[in-house]
Amino acid sequence: MPVTLEETTSGQWNLSLRGPLTIYEVAEVQSTLKPLTSPESLTIDLQGIDEIDTAGLQLLLALHHWLGENLHLVRHSPPVIELIDLFQLASVFGDDIVLPQH
Numbered sequence: 001m002p003v004t005l006e007e008t009t010s011g012q013w014n015l016s017l018r019g020p021l022t023i024y025e026v027a028e029v030q031s032t033l034k035p036l037t038s039p040e041s042l043t044i045d046l047q048g049i050d051e052i053d054t055a056g057l058q059l060l061l062a063l064h065h066w067l068g069e070n071l072h073l074v075r076h077s078p079p080v081i082e083l084i085d086l087f088q089l090a091s092v093f094g095d096d097i098v099l100p101q102h
Contacts (some may be wrong), residue, residue, distance in 0.1 A: 002048075003032045005078040011040030018048030021056030026035060026096050042067055047075035063095060073097075 004016040012035060017029065029078050036042070042063065049056075073095045076084070081097055084090055090097060 001028055003029055005032050005036075007042045011038075013042045014045065015042060016045045016048065020051035021049050021059070022051060022053040023055035026055045033063075039067070039070070041070045041072065043072040043074055045075050046073055046077050046080045049077045049080050052079050054083075057083055057087065057089075060093070061089075069094070087089050 001017065001019040001021070002019075004014075006014050008014055015029075015033070019025070021029070033042075044060075044063075060073065071093075073080075073093055076095075076097045084093070084097065
């Protein structure tokens with residue numbers, strides 16, 4: 001899984017993920033984020049996620065627990081939207097996403 005982490009300004013970080021975010025990739029993402037001890041803000045671009053399982057969702061929830069309102073999920077891919085919708089977690093993350101109608 002290609003993972004790109006870059007600091008845009010002091011304490012403001014962007015993480016871009018491409019490919020699957022499953023139990024097999026979560027450790028790689030965690031090790032990429034390990035150097036961040038107290039970021040002011042972390043924005044995660046989810047557009048490149050083509051598959052996500054509950055381990056990937058748990059990672060996003062753990063990051064939300066750690067950073068709270070300083071975590072921003074952007075450009076949600078259809079698989080991410082589907083899983084967030086399945087577990088009714090859109091309000092937990094608080095980011096703007098468009099959910100499919102039921």
